[in-house]
Amino acid sequence: MKLETLTQVNAERAARRPVIVVTDVANGDQRLVKARDIATDPLGAELSKQLRMGKSGMIESGGKKLFLNVYAPTARLVIVGAVHISQALAPLARSLDYDVTVVDPRTAFASPERFPDVPLIAEWPDVALPPLNVDHYTAFVAVTHDPKIDDPALLHAFERDCFYIGALGSRKTHAKRAERLKAQGASDADIARIHAPIGLSIGAVSPSEIAVAIMAEITAELRLPKETAKVQAA
Amino acid sequence: MLNRDEDILQAAENWQKAGHGVALATVVETWGSAPRPAGSSLVINDDGTFLGSVSGGCVEGAVVTEALDVIASGKPKMLEFGVADETAWNVGLSCGGTIRVFVEKVGQS
Numbered sequence: 001m002k003l004e005t006l007t008q009v010n011a012e013r014a015a016r017r018p019v020i021v022v023t024d025v026a027n028g029d030q031r032l033v034k035a036r037d038i039a040t041d042p043l044g045a046e047l048s049k050q051l052r053m054g055k056s057g058m059i060e061s062g063g064k065k066l067f068l069n070v071y072a073p074t075a076r077l078v079i080v081g082a083v084h085i086s087q088a089l090a091p092l093a094r095s096l097d098y099d100v101t102v103v104d105p106r107t108a109f110a111s112p113e114r115f116p117d118v119p120l121i122a123e124w125p126d127v128a129l130p131p132l133n134v135d136h137y138t139a140f141v142a143v144t145h146d147p148k149i150d151d152p153a154l155l156h157a158f159e160r161d162c163f164y165i166g167a168l169g170s171r172k173t174h175a176k177r178a179e180r181l182k183a184q185g186a187s188d189a190d191i192a193r194i195h196a197p198i199g200l201s202i203g204a205v206s207p208s209e210i211a212v213a214i215m216a217e218i219t220a221e222l223r224l225p226k227e228t229a230k231v232q233a234a
Numbered sequence: 235m236l237n238r239d240e241d242i243l244q245a246a247e248n249w250q251k252a253g254h255g256v257a258l259a260t261v262v263e264t265w266g267s268a269p270r271p272a273g274s275s276l277v278i279n280d281d282g283t284f285l286g287s288v289s290g291g292c293v294e295g296a297v298v299t300e301a302l303d304v305i306a307s308g309k310p311k312m313l314e315f316g317v318a319d320e321t322a323w324n325v326g327l328s329c330g331g332t333i334r335v336f337v338e339k340v341g342q343s
Contacts, residue, residue: 001258001338001339001340001341002341003247003250003251003340003341006243006246006247006250006258006340007247009243010240010243010244010247013240013243014240023262023336023338025262025310025312025336027310028309028310028338055271055272055273056262056271056272056273057263057272057273058262058263058272067260067262067272067336069260069273070273071239074240
């Protein structure tokens with residue numbers, strides 16, 4: 001690998017942008033494809049498939065054996081609301097290799113005793129969220145049930161194009177939330193991106209079961225092609 | 235603390251810039267029950283210092299030895315490890331899988 005290629009890979013990863021290195025394993029010839037160039041690349045279809053799965057692998061193209069090494073940013077989960085569900089959700093997400101952060105301005109909820117070993121920010125969303133650099137490789141859930149906290153957090157998630165956005169609440173609660181968010185400038189497309197009621201429909205009752213339903217829905221959104229993910233979640 | 239892939243590649247860059255000969259070994263194919271998926275990497279410098287993994291520790295020693303050759307010659311190599319032969323318990327995968335590891339020098343032009 002050329003030093004220049006390695007330096008570029010490291011720079012892209014530090015910026016949390018995905019990058020793929022294509023290597024001809026017969027002779028070591030190599031090129032780097034940045035995320036924004038995938039669509040126009042001759043191997044575009046294969047590259048986007050591997051990137052979506054977050055998997056590296058060997059392909060054959062034009063009689064050559066090529067290794068596609070996918071460097072996708074580590075997925076993150078931002079949980080707004082240090083509630084009972086979050087106590088189950090945070091360790092579950094960590095076991096699935098997500099970097100987890102919990103945000104809740106209510107210090108009685110956001111206490112280290114309730115969330116051992118999880119980064120906790122006991123601030124309002126307008127203070128807590130901007131420094132987190134929430135991005136497309138972030139799953140974002142709002143579970144406080146308090147519009148004063150959840151609403152500004154969701155507006156931030158729309159702006160940052162999170163790959164998954166979920167919010168706790170019944171259909172009725174969600175309908176009211178949609179109206180409030182629209183009054184604050186959210187579009188219909190933004191509202192449609194919220195998974196609410198949150199989590200796959202598996203009859204979850206306990207906080208731990210709801211956490212499983214949420215992580216299953218996030219996994220589907222991360223791994224499945226877009227159309228399939230919607231069908232599964234419906 | 236465990237090193238993530240990010241840290242491993244950053245170490246490769248830092249070593250190279252500090253004047254070390256550096257090789258990068260990457261799992262490119264796996265069959266059966268392999269300990270680490272394709273894309274997992276191990277970086278090695280000319281001191282024999284290494285970071286990362288391509289298996290559960292079963293074949294790293296052999297990969298490091300080959301990597302030192304690659305640093306010297308500059309020519310990439312494809313290595314294959316399985317349990318098919320007598321030496322399996324020396325350099326092989328006790329889990330029964332087979333892996334192919336591509337070893338290349340960092341900084342080759």
